[in-house]
Amino acid sequence: MKPLLYTFRRCPFAIRARLAITVSGVEVDQHEVSLRAKPKEMLECSPKGTVPVLRFADGSVLEQSLDIMRWALSIHDPEHWLDDDQAVTAEIAALIKQNDETFKPALDLYKYAVRFPQHSEAYYREQAEPFLAELDIRLSKDGYLICGRYTLADMAVFPFIRQFSNVNRDWFYASRYHHLIAWLDRLIGSELFQNVMQKEAESLKEDVLENKN
Numbered sequence: 001m002k003p004l005l006y007t008f009r010r011c012p013f014a015i016r017a018r019l020a021i022t023v024s025g026v027e028v029d030q031h032e033v034s035l036r037a038k039p040k041e042m043l044e045c046s047p048k049g050t051v052p053v054l055r056f057a058d059g060s061v062l063e064q065s066l067d068i069m070r071w072a073l074s075i076h077d078p079e080h081w082l083d084d085d086q087a088v089t090a091e092i093a094a095l096i097k098q099n100d101e102t103f104k105p106a107l108d109l110y111k112y113a114v115r116f117p118q119h120s121e122a123y124y125r126e127q128a129e130p131f132l133a134e135l136d137i138r139l140s141k142d143g144y145l146i147c148g149r150y151t152l153a154d155m156a157v158f159p160f161i162r163q164f165s166n167v168n169r170d171w172f173y174a175s176r177y178h179h180l181i182a183w184l185d186r187l188i189g190s191e192l193f194q195n196v197m198q199k200e201a202e203s204l205k206e207d208v209l210e211n212k213n
């Protein structure tokens, strides 16, 4: 029996997991969940209630997106997203940690600024900007975040930059982060990304209801 991935189409954590699974060619079944009505079977195997979750036939689970990425790539890593070099591996991990622990909370405040009226949307955006600036400098060298090819870092960070860009597309595309814009557009246009974003009828319906993409 194939492992079962509980996923949500637009969730950046789920997107990064699906990117690694798809590039690895490892076969999993997918269950698109509604975050408002999470399936009982998912909550039974992973009570924390976030997606993605990967459940194996023996009942074991991976419930962190990065663990799912590393699991898939440990089976097959055709584009060499993982690196054998320890220093490169540490640099990849540090950048992802910065994304998940510093940038993501700032992104949430920016995205949901109306719920946090203590500050303006522009203020919250400024708090997130140092990460954008760092990525832009990195990308200015050769178009990749760590070394001259896509690694786990590019793929783990990219869905969050996409989400950031969608908060205010006019601002993002007029910003000074030209290398970041080019990198984001390249990844959005990639066949791999298009593959992982294919819509199921159900999630299409939900997107229309919520007027989202």
Ligand SMILES: N[C@@H](CCC(=O)N[C@@H](CS)C(=O)NCC(=O)O)C(=O)O
Pocket: 008, 010, 011, 012, 013, 014, 035, 049, 050, 051, 052, 063, 064, 065, 066
């Ligand atoms: N650390 C987790 C975070 C996953 C996460 O926060 N996912 C969000 C969706 S983007 C979620 O499921 N939130 C639960 C909810 O909204 O009810 C991971 O890396 O997988």
